[in-house]
Amino acid sequence: MDFSMIESGTSEGASRLCQQIFLPALQKAASDARAADGNPSNALNGVTMAFGEMLIALIGRPATVVLLRGFADHLERDPS
Numbered sequence: 818m819d820f821s822m823i824e825s826g827t828s829e830g831a832s833r834l835c836q837q838i839f840l841p842a843l844q845k846a847a848s849d850a851r852a853a854d855g856n857p858s859n860a861l862n863g864v865t866m867a868f869g870e871m872l873i874a875l876i877g878r879p880a881t882v883v884l885l886r887g888f889a890d891h892l893e894r895d896p897s
Contacts, residue, residue, distance in 0.1 A: 843868065 843864050850860035872881040 846867060847860045847864045850863045851857060854860060869881065869885070872884065876884070
């Protein structure tokens with residue numbers, strides 16, 4: 818996979834990485850899981866587990882726990 822189009826350390830680069838690489842991959846994984854299993858809940862659980870494992874591989878388990886807890890707190894506070 819070529820990450821050369823992603824600028825290091827910028828929010829624009831992170832947004833592009835999300836939109837061009839991660840989001841399409843997660844959407845394909847969810848679609849494939851739904852097609853194979855037929856259960857949207859199982860598909861969502863599988864994609865969530867894969868995302869968590871990817872974070873662990875990238876930043877380690879302790880940092881992943883902190884990141885996801887912070888994200889959950891943000892979701893609770895954000896009314897949108």
